[in-house]
Amino acid sequence: MAKFSNVCILLLGFTIIMNFSSVLVAGLCVVAVVTCACEVWSFLAHYMKKKPQEMKNFIINTVIKLRRNRYESVLSNNDINYTRYDGVRSKITGAHIYAVGSYAETMPMSVCRDADRMVIYEQFPLVVRNQQRGNCLIAKENSHEPLYVLLKVLDHMGLDEECRSLINNDGYLESEGFLDFYIRRLMIEAHTDTPTIHGPSASFPGTTTFVDKGTGREFEVTVEFDMVFCLKCESWPGNCFDYFTRKRLNDWPSRGLLESIHGLPFHVVPIGHHLSSTKNIEWRYSFSIVEKQLILGMPEPYVKCMIVLKALRNNYIKYSDSEKPTPFCSYYIKTACFWMCESVPHDTYKNTVLISKVLDWLIDSYHKGKMRHYFIPQQNLIRHLSVKCRDDVRAKLTEVKKNLRLMVMTPTETELFQEWWNCN
The missing domain is CATH 3.30.460.90 (Beta Polymerase; domain 2)
Structure with missing residues (x-):
């Protein structure tokens, strides 16, 4: 298939030089594009079949990295x-x-x-x-x-x-x-x-x-x-x-x-x-x-984890303003990341696995009805929540973990600021 693709490209160049009809040029262009697309698709299908978990991690990590870099280009300590x-x-x-x-x-x-x-x-x-x-x-x-x-x-x-x-x-x-x-x-x-x-x-x-x-x-x-x-x-x-x-x-x-x-x-x-x-x-x-x-002294994977989880909370774990105090606030995400940063080896997990681990910590905390404050562990941050309320949060966190790949890769309305930045 690769040889055929090369032949098509050579023919395309030859027809242009010889001023052949535009119809023939267009036809050869279509054939070349379709052939190359088939090769890419064949490679991806082969790779995902052999290493599905590695491919999944590669895709999600790439998306996280691109989004993180895009945000940093606007609002990082290095550039802004x-x-x-x-x-x-x-x-x-x-x-x-x-x-x-x-x-x-x-x-x-x-x-x-x-x-x-x-x-x-x-x-x-x-x-x-x-x-x-x-x-x-x-x-x-x-x-x-x-x-x-x-x-x-x-x-x-x-x-x-x-x-x-x-x-x-x-x-x-x-x-x-x-x-x-x-x-x-x-x-x-x-x-x-x-x-x-x-x-x-x-x-x-x-x-x-x-x-x-x-x-x-x-x-x-x-x-x-x-x-x-x-x-x-x-x-x-x-x-x-x-x-x-x-x-x-x-x-x-x-x-x-x-x-x-x-x-x-x-x-x-x-x-x-x-x-x-x-x-x-x-x-x-x-x-x-x-x-x-x-946080300024926290390893980068944990900072990325915190960013992704806060974004997921803003878009998928919502509660009305009438539910005060909120059953699930961003401070709980920060608390979970602090505890995990102390207890999980920093070079052990990739981004997606680390996010899942932090979600597990939160799900377990709501299941047990106890979330230890990071600086004063004797303080239970969710003691005031009813069993029904804790179960509702736990169900939403479980759903996020189950659909983590889809949710992370789905654009959100919060990216409109980047569009505003690019247009000004």
Whole structure:
């Protein structure tokens, strides 16, 4: 068949040179194309028959690689410099602002629904564990839900005059009132409309500016900014210090990475546990800045795995806004990838197998009704979900795993941004 194909190509060239009729040229072109197509099809059929799993992995890995490279050409640390200013940030004064979440973790825009900002006003008091001194809040940890704390106010005069009304009769700072107060303050400073509340955050419209390092070209993208008002902690919680010493099968996080995150800022955010009778005065520990650093130091296959799973969640595991808290959020995917990165050898699995392994971890967690928090394993992240709800999520995750090949290779509407980029 190969010899015949070569003969057709030679004949095609000869007819052009000799100015034969266009009909003959067209006919020979059709024969040559069909012959070559038959050869390719024969090769693929032969290869898939002999090595179906290798061919499947090759196709899916190639698609993932192409999509990842395409996203990186728009939004990677190597090619695009994310400038830290936006419509909301420029109007906030007297505050430290940290970019966290998927954007800051270099996730592609296809899996980012909003941009997260942690806001810590300079006059906020410091959260401490046991020191009795001045303008500080004492953190009282909850043995049943160790991710949550109560904040005892020592010095009422150390708070803003308006914030003093947020202290209840027992001397604890109210988380719900705190969020409402600073949302109103931001609305006045930034001249924004009433935001949408998502847990401990307030969602405002804004713009983010990107700069192409190669061309110097700037462009703005309109996004929703989730502003989370936080209080800074003096040190890590007492119930997660074994995180730095626990045994790990892999050398991840490395000793150097552990030392670097130990000194990063640490915060509490104004949100209580869903089942708590005192949730209006409860605060939750936030590891967002630490998680950002860990992802930046995570092996690439796990980052790719996280990207694919977040994209699959956005398109195939959806829940309505009325189901709060959501039965399956992107934070659970991040948690699963952190645990797997500790326990699965980094050179053992290819991308598709790794994705399946992470899905297995999630499916097993929902089956058992227990998902351990990465930094505080005593905290069960899905304890509040009913059996019926957990079974529904487990069924959807199982369906995703079953049809992983098809779902990964199916284009999504989130790629429209790349079309916008190419047209501008």
